[in-house]
Amino acid sequence: MAGEERRKQIMKALGAAPLSATILAERFGVSRQVIVQDIALLRAEGAQIIATNRGYIVAGKNRAECVFKANHTDGQTREELYLIVDAGGCVEDVFVWHKVYGKISAPMNIDSRRKADEFLQKIASGVSTPLKNITGNYHYHTVSADSQEILDEIGALLKARGFLAEGD
Numbered sequence: 001m002a003g004e005e006r007r008k009q010i011m012k013a014l015g016a017a018p019l020s021a022t023i024l025a026e027r028f029g030v031s032r033q034v035i036v037q038d039i040a041l042l043r044a045e046g047a048q049i050i051a052t053n054r055g056y057i058v059a060g061k062n063r064a065e066c067v068f069k070a071n072h073t074d075g076q077t078r079e080e081l082y083l084i085v086d087a088g089g090c091v092e093d094v095f096v097w098h099k100v101y102g103k104i105s106a107p108m109n110i111d112s113r114r115k116a117d118e119f120l121q122k123i124a125s126g127v128s129t130p131l132k133n134i135t136g137n138y139h140y141h142t143v144s145a146d147s148q149e150i151l152d153e154i155g156a157l158l159k160a161r162g163f164l165a166e167g168d
Helices: 003-013 021-028 032-044 074-086 113-124 131-135 148-161
Strands: 049-052 055-058 064-071 090-098 102-110 138-145
Touching (some): 021 032
16 A cells, blocks of 8 residues: 555544554554654644554544444344444434434434443333334434444444345
């Protein structure tokens, strides 16, 4: 990979969670010193990269977000939520596209197994059913993470498990 492309990929990988030069070097197949030089070049170009004792972060960079279209049974909801939070994601919301009402959404803010279990206990109590049930199990989640790379991993995991729905 050429230096310019590697630096673009470094910027995509950096987020609110620190990444060390060693980890970046392993990821891109170069030496740690090459990464340090890349960071210096990115800073010279104006990138707001901060070095912390745990690695590099981008100043003021918000968490990356992605919307995933999912389809699964009620019995698979726990697995879907655990998969996302175990990989470092936060399920910000759930929404569906209803043919009459349009978009119906609800905040979730699930970023741990504990919060997933609390949500699932509420559903199991019989007070209500998952929003996805009004659209034949199809639903969307906005998921946030510290980097786009984590979101890409979550997408791959959801796809491998068969939870991603095709098309729109």
